[in-house]
Amino acid sequence: MNTTDQKVGNPFENDNARNSTPDDLPYQFVWTTDFARLISSKNHVLIGARGSGKTAIIKMLSHEYLARLNHEAAAKLIRDKSFVGTYVPMRLSWVGGLKNKPWLTEKGRENHFQWRLNVACCSAFISTLESCLRAYITGKAEFFITERDVCLQLSAAWFPTLRAESIDKLRQYLAEVEYKKLLDEEKLRVNDGVEFSKVGVEFDIGLFEPLKRAISILKSFIKFPQSTIWAVCLDEAEYLSVEYQRILNSHLRTFADGLVFKITTMPYKHYTLETNTAVPLVRGDDFDYIYLDSMEVSKRTFSEYEALRKFSTELFERRLKGSRWENSGVTLDMLLGTSFILSDKSVSQEAIVELIAKHSNVATLERAKYLLGTAKFDDEIGRKLKGALLLRDAASQLKGNSSSSIYSGVEMVIRCSDGNPRRFISLLNSMYLAGSDESGFKPVPLAVQDRILRHFSTNEFRRIISEPNHGNDIHQLLLKIGKFFKEALHFKPLSSDLILSFRYNVDDSAIWDVVSEAVGVGLIRPLVEKSDFDELPVREGTFRLSYMLSPYFYLLPRRGRAISLSAILNSPPPLADPTLQMELL
Amino acid sequence: MAKLYVEDISLQDLFERVYEISIFSCGYEERSANLATILKPEKIGCTLVFGFGGKKSETCLQNEALFKEHLESDVTDISYGETHRIISVLRAEVEKLIFSKKEIVKVLVDYSSMPRLWYSEILNFFKNFNSAVEFELDFVYSVGEHAHSDQPQQLGDPIVLPGCEAVATYSKRTVAIFGLGFDSGAPICMHGKIEPDNTYALIARPGALEDYSKKTFSINEDFIAESVDEVIYSPLSSVKQTYDSLREIFFPFRTSAITVIVPFGPKPHALAAIIAAMNYPGVTCLYSSTGSRPSVVTATSELVLSRIYKDVEQVAG
Numbered sequence: 056m057n058t059t060d061q062k063v064g065n066p067f068e069n070d071n072a073r074n075s076t077p078d079d080l081p082y083q084f085v086w087t088t089d090f091a092r093l094i095s096s097k098n099h100v101l102i103g104a105r106g107s108g109k110t111a112i113i114k115m116l117s118h119e120y121l122a123r124l125n126h127e128a129a130a131k132l133i134r135d136k137s138f139v140g141t142y143v144p145m146r147l148s149w150v151g152g153l154k155n156k157p158w159l160t161e162k163g164r165e166n167h168f169q170w171r172l173n174v175a176c177c178s179a180f181i182s183t184l185e186s187c188l189r190a191y192i193t194g195k196a197e198f199f200i201t202e203r204d205v206c207l208q209l210s211a212a213w214f215p216t217l218r219a220e221s222i223d224k225l226r227q228y229l230a231e232v233e234y235k236k237l238l239d240e241e242k243l244r245v246n247d248g249v250e251f252s253k254v255g256v257e258f259d260i261g262l263f264e265p266l267k268r269a270i271s272i273l274k275s276f277i278k279f280p281q282s283t284i285w286a287v288c289l290d291e292a293e294y295l296s297v298e299y300q301r302i303l304n305s306h307l308r309t310f311a312d313g314l315v316f317k318i319t320t321m322p323y324k325h326y327t328l329e330t331n332t333a334v335p336l337v338r339g340d341d342f343d344y345i346y347l348d349s350m351e352v353s354k355r356t357f358s359e360y361e362a363l364r365k366f367s368t369e370l371f372e373r374r375l376k377g378s379r380w381e382n383s384g385v386t387l388d389m390l391l392g393t394s395f396i397l398s399d400k401s402v403s404q405e406a407i408v409e410l411i412a413k414h415s416n417v418a419t420l421e422r423a424k425y426l427l428g429t430a431k432f433d434d435e436i437g438r439k440l441k442g443a444l445l446l447r448d449a450a451s452q453l454k455g456n457s458s459s460s461i462y463s464g465v466e467m468v469i470r471c472s473d474g475n476p477r478r479f480i481s482l483l484n485s486m487y488l489a490g491s492d493e494s495g496f497k498p499v500p501l502a503v504q505d506r507i508l509r510h511f512s513t514n515e516f517r518r519i520i521s522e523p524n525h526g527n528d529i530h531q532l533l534l535k536i537g538k539f540f541k542e543a544l545h546f547k548p549l550s551s552d553l554i555l556s557f558r559y560n561v562d563d564s565a566i567w568d569v570v571s572e573a574v575g576v577g578l579i580r581p582l583v584e585k586s587d588f589d590e591l592p593v594r595e596g597t598f599r600l601s602y603m604l605s606p607y608f609y610l611l612p613r614r615g616r617a618i619s620l621s622a623i624l625n626s627p628p629p630l631a632d633p634t635l636q637m638e639l640l
Numbered sequence: 641m642a643k644l645y646v647e648d649i650s651l652q653d654l655f656e657r658v659y660e661i662s663i664f665s666c667g668y669e670e671r672s673a674n675l676a677t678i679l680k681p682e683k684i685g686c687t688l689v690f691g692f693g694g695k696k697s698e699t700c701l702q703n704e705a706l707f708k709e710h711l712e713s714d715v716t717d718i719s720y721g722e723t724h725r726i727i728s729v730l731r732a733e734v735e736k737l738i739f740s741k742k743e744i745v746k747v748l749v750d751y752s753s754m755p756r757l758w759y760s761e762i763l764n765f766f767k768n769f770n771s772a773v774e775f776e777l778d779f780v781y782s783v784g785e786h787a788h789s790d791q792p793q794q795l796g797d798p799i800v801l802p803g804c805e806a807v808a809t810y811s812k813r814t815v816a817i818f819g820l821g822f823d824s825g826a827p828i829c830m831h832g833k834i835e836p837d838n839t840y841a842l843i844a845r846p847g848a849l850e851d852y853s854k855k856t857f858s859i860n861e862d863f864i865a866e867s868v869d870e871v872i873y874s875p876l877s878s879v880k881q882t883y884d885s886l887r888e889i890f891f892p893f894r895t896s897a898i899t900v901i902v903p904f905g906p907k908p909h910a911l912a913a914i915i916a917a918m919n920y921p922g923v924t925c926l927y928s929s930t931g932s933r934p935s936v937v938t939a940t941s942e943l944v945l946s947r948i949y950k951d952v953e954q955v956a957g
Binding site: 246 | 641721722724727728731764765768769770791792793794795796797798799800801802803805806807808809812814823825826828829832833834862895898900921922924926928
């Protein structure tokens, strides 16, 4: 999307970085410290749930995108030629083809993967080449001459019988050789039952070798400093099986002669640390994890909500920048108003005691009465219980089809999007469609916000069933946990310890598989230790439901106190089991 | 490079033909034996009946008995993950015929109850088999009435159908075409994984029954509203027309984007998608099984008939 398109369009329409172009992503990108950490000569595995912004980050590392980022540090990196990244998406549309060949031997599978990844890297490198020529070659004539000379050398290296004199031709020949290879493989299988096609042998040499050759050809035309970091940014490694990840790991271990790797995957989907050598990867030495979901800004002084708010506000402002709303002065607060459940707006101590009398246990009421009128009341009772009491009271008063405004207000929308940029932009998109017209943004009515959040929440929960391999199990587990928390919040007397998270304490690998898959899709969140935000807990630790599920289960989007998972799983099913209901007629 | 051509044929074309090889599948759907009971045994030549490995339902055993009775044919079980065995079975059968010096080998494929993987593999075999003999394949689909529900189902691992891989080089943009069926969750889930730049939906109209296209639209209404740029309609009864409709969608993108077709709709639409993916380097056909739902699928007596043959010519990029 160019600037003109952006001005007339809806700034929140595109919620997915995969669909962002070099023209619009740099506009919308928020420079974070995690992003800055990636610009180094260290190998990184970037971990984040679906929609957490992995693709935006890894795409922005590429020279093609970084060169367009309006940021001082980015401009310096490009000017000094200190970081040259190539973005290689490992899309399901080609990685899915790796899985349909059960007839191949282990060696055959390895060769096929290596061949296709080599071609994908070279194809991606063509964009890097184009960007480098644009950035470092001045003058039209020199540009065309250099383009032709580089392309001729690259085509001699990649397909010796063809002469590509332009970038377009290079791309075309690469596609042709790839297609011939795919057809030849099928022909060999069908006619002779054999593998190992000889088409495109130039890409059969070691993994990343054709890319390295291409880099050295480029370096012979453009002078790069010795210290330049050449990064291969591999996106969506979660689609690769263990054996293919093992092959990649081997390259992380050997440092691949000047290439560094930035690999994205979902939580728990860096399946192995093994390599094809006898020595496995060592975290810290060979690579580092960066865990995106832990909201890096919260690592220092901010509270969880402050960090979320800062990130979300910046995202909102970036989206408005360059759109026709840029100078309208519109803010998130104006658009969404305040949440009566979560805002800091004070509710009198007397009113809270009244709600406690209605919804809490005797001990809590006694304590509240004892502390009434003191500063301790706010610390020990008010802050902890206010949101839960207001939510419970509002929910208990809903009648029939009456509209609700429980899930509304800027604090609620930010919390429910849970720091997930895709969810947040999707929500803003719906709010925008509900609240804008030709004259500009209008505040979105609270009841409309509630409807939108509830709709999103229901969809997130219901749609998880379709997820391959574990969808049903994730759905069942979330249902069990969500119902348990709902019962504790709405049907039992409240204490000042709200149960809204769980401690993993089950010795059952099948249950762990489901929990870790749910973390991967972003519906369960581990509560990572402040001492190490990049450490994901394995078969232990404390987790909570994504706040996006709060509207579906009528929960408060807060961490609360943890209860053991075994207690939740062993809790009796609700009495009104629908399968036990008798037919009425 | 061999290119596949498809045309619609009539019942008369079907009944007039004497086939050298006929391929059936024997499954849990009542309709899987429908065609076998209609055709005269002397017209179907050598018979191959592929069955599903694993535990068999009552209907499945009844169907096996029907194949035995009508075609005197035993079932070759294909286990999950062993679809490639179809290739060796076919090769053995076809090599026998080549020795008989026929110029054209006529093949019948009843894909009414076949998984998409199987008929993609069958077509892949005939497309790539090197021989002086010409093959003409008549694909037959017995239209079925489904006891359907719109409850989302857990999907299987997404894979590219055999012979339907596309080049990764057009990696800048992705166009997706979703064939829509009665599972509301499947296209949404796959859309989330493919993350296309442009999305089209394909609905069968007219469908198997009069109200099916409306039902399909209504079941997938959320997906259409949230993600689809345009809905394309094509009749269930014409593989040729569906193939042309698909080409019209992806043709403008054929050198600038990869087109991913995900055929959750009826099988004749999936067949058209497979042919398109086999003919164009930038088009792929990705499928994620919605699992075998042992639902009752009764044949409506309608047949969808298509003739596919190959011609060797250079495919335009």
